Amino acid sequence: METASNTQTKSRALPKPNNIITVPYSYDDIEFYRWWCKLLNPFISLTGKEMDVVAHFLLQRHELSKCTSDPTILDTMVMSGNTKAKVMEECNITKKHLYVIMSTLRKRNVIVGNVINPRLIPNNRQEDNGIFQLLILFRGDTKA
Secondary structure (H helix, E strand, O other): OOOHHHHHHOOOOOOOOOOOOOOOOOOOOHHHHHHHHHHHHHHHOOOHHHHHHHHHHHHHHHHHHOOOOOHHHHHHHHOOHHHHHHHHHHHOOOHHHHHHHHHHHHHOOOEEOOEEOHHHOOOOOHHHOOOOOOOOOOOOOOOO
16 A cells, blocks of 8 residues: 555655645536536636536536446547437537537637547546545646
């Protein structure tokens, strides 16, 4: 078992966190994906409705991942007409409005190559036993 102190002795290890915030969540609940989109929003600059649409697509992707783990199949299913119809209904928007939002999501690189940008999909793994951790590093230096 690896502890925080063991991690720090390895090459370029991360220091212990200064602050920890615990947020109750469920991957099966839209609120997790709404919070996820709010955390990402400084990087993707979306409106509230656009974030809501992305959150619903991410929830649908999670639901579909229970049936298949193949990312190609998941990506195809998420962008299918059936999933889009469900998102339109849940977000209370028209088909035309969805297409306008989808265009914006493409411009903002939320959707790339007709799939959700993999960097924006939360990495919720079965082996993490229901704990999702997000590490945000604020670096004071200019080195990346």
